[in-house]
Amino acid sequence: MAIVERIEAATPAERRRLRLSNPATLAPLGEVEVASPDDVRAAVLRARKAQPAWAELPFSERGRVLERAARLLAARQDEFVAAIVAETGKPAMEALATEVITACDALQFYAKRAGRILADRTVPVHLLKNKKLRIAYRPLGVVGIITPWNFPFILSLNPTIQALVAGNAVVLKPSEVTPHSGRLVEELLSSAGLPEGVFSLVIGDGETGGALLESGVDKISFTGSVATGRRVAETCGRLLIPCTLELGGKDPMIVCADANLDRAARGAVYGAFTNSGQVCTSTERVYVVEEVADSFTRKVVEETARLRQGASGEFDVGAIIAQSQMGIIEEHVRDAVERGARVLAGGRRNPSLPGLFFEPTVLADVSHEMKVMRDETFGPVLPIMRVRDEDEALALANASRYGLNANVWTRNKRKGTQIAKAIESGCVVVNDCMITYGVTESPFGGVKESGIGRVNGEIGLRGYCRVQSILIDRFGGRTEPLWYPYSARKLQWLGRALRVLWGTSLGRLLS
Ligand code: NAD
16 A cells, blocks of 8 residues: 555656555555756746746735635635545545635735735834834745645645745745645646746655755745754755744643633544644643543543544545554554553544544543653644643643644633743644634744744745845935044044943933
8 A cells, every 4th residue: 555656767867756646545646757856956947037027026916916826716626625635635624624715815815915014114213313224025036845745735835825925936845745736736826827937846755855955045945844854954054045944743732620621622622633633733732630631531532432534425534644654653552552541532543444544542641751742643642641730731731842832721811821921832822722824914833843933924924035124324414423534532422422322311211
């Protein structure tokens, strides 16, 4: 059974190929050719040529391409959902809600707002009143984008359109597990009228990704695992080009005694099992305070029992997308059980489905000795740990090398915010889970090993620009007080100015 099978080239003139199959039904999905390093360099050259004319266009015209793409996507939603489902085995509901709708929203959002967000800003200068400061956001040039397989459409489209609307050209390398979703991005943008060469798709695996890193691009936007992210950062460090790294997570959920337990239990089940747990912001560890632990756990198990897993018709939980992931999930559950965890639901591959399916699994009596509480599982596994109080929950939540997202459940929103601030993670949600990426205004990204930099919103969009500071002299004149010639009088005057500005309360008002 192969979801992605590597087929070597028979002659030096041929390209290597990948044979793909649907992870839920195992139906063949055809073969794709792997782009060679020469193909990648050619795509970057095309992008380099096309970028200046694209950057010259006003925001409104670049935005119009994005708006047309949103319209087209809304009209062709069924076709796009079907293609994403075929490649990933996720429920159509998830493909529509988290990939296509999020994409439409992002397209429209940046089309409408990029001009304002990236407009030149005039900033009052506090000290040198004879200067005017303008801050300009200029495009970087050509951005290389490398993406994973879990949300193959939105995670490829979203960084691409942000880079594009800022005036960059883009070369995208989607995951080798889900290249067809990369093709959807290409098809959508070209149907929306994006000029030739401004966007190129290069299909392939790590080798192609490695070639893109070395191809002379001006920035890398990488989404994927910590291990690959580290390699990307090392290469970008050597080449001295910026990168944003959106990496893995081990998101904690803290359930306080005053939580709405029905909502928290449903939120835990959704947070752990949506996309079969293959979400960087999946709920992967629950810390519930003792007083409500039994009641919360019972509700979670009841909700889990209602879930329907499948490949067709109406179902809630879909397939494991990448074959390699199945082994990791099985190993985490095996290790936990060996060390004393109790399986309250699931715990194994689904024997009644032919494709890659792991049953929604709830584990109790877990500890931080177990892999399932330390390493990213990226599968439908929900380990629940009871804790004495919120302080212990917080300490355990922070005892992780990851820090992407987290969620806190309490009826007291002020307390929820306080706990959120104490959690070491890039994003936190109070009384909901994992929605951060879907809130387009919200910067998204991790701390610790979960990544570097932020995507989305104003901060994310500005990340596709070089910030340029332009200082303009306001009044002219023959000379400046600090220019030559130096003299004892000037030195004395400067010392006096220093004493007034930073040594007196009048100075505090002036500086
Ligand atoms: P991965 O690191 O194996 O692959 C990601 C991409 O990198 C793929 O396109 C792959 O072909 C490419 N790649 C592999 N080796 C490379 C190399 N040496 N140089 C350049 N590119 C290379 O990750 P994956 O298994 O596809 O995705 C799952 C991981 O992604 C999980 O850890 C998940 O948490 C993470 N993820 C993070 C976010 C986020 O926003 N933080 C979102 C989704 C997924």
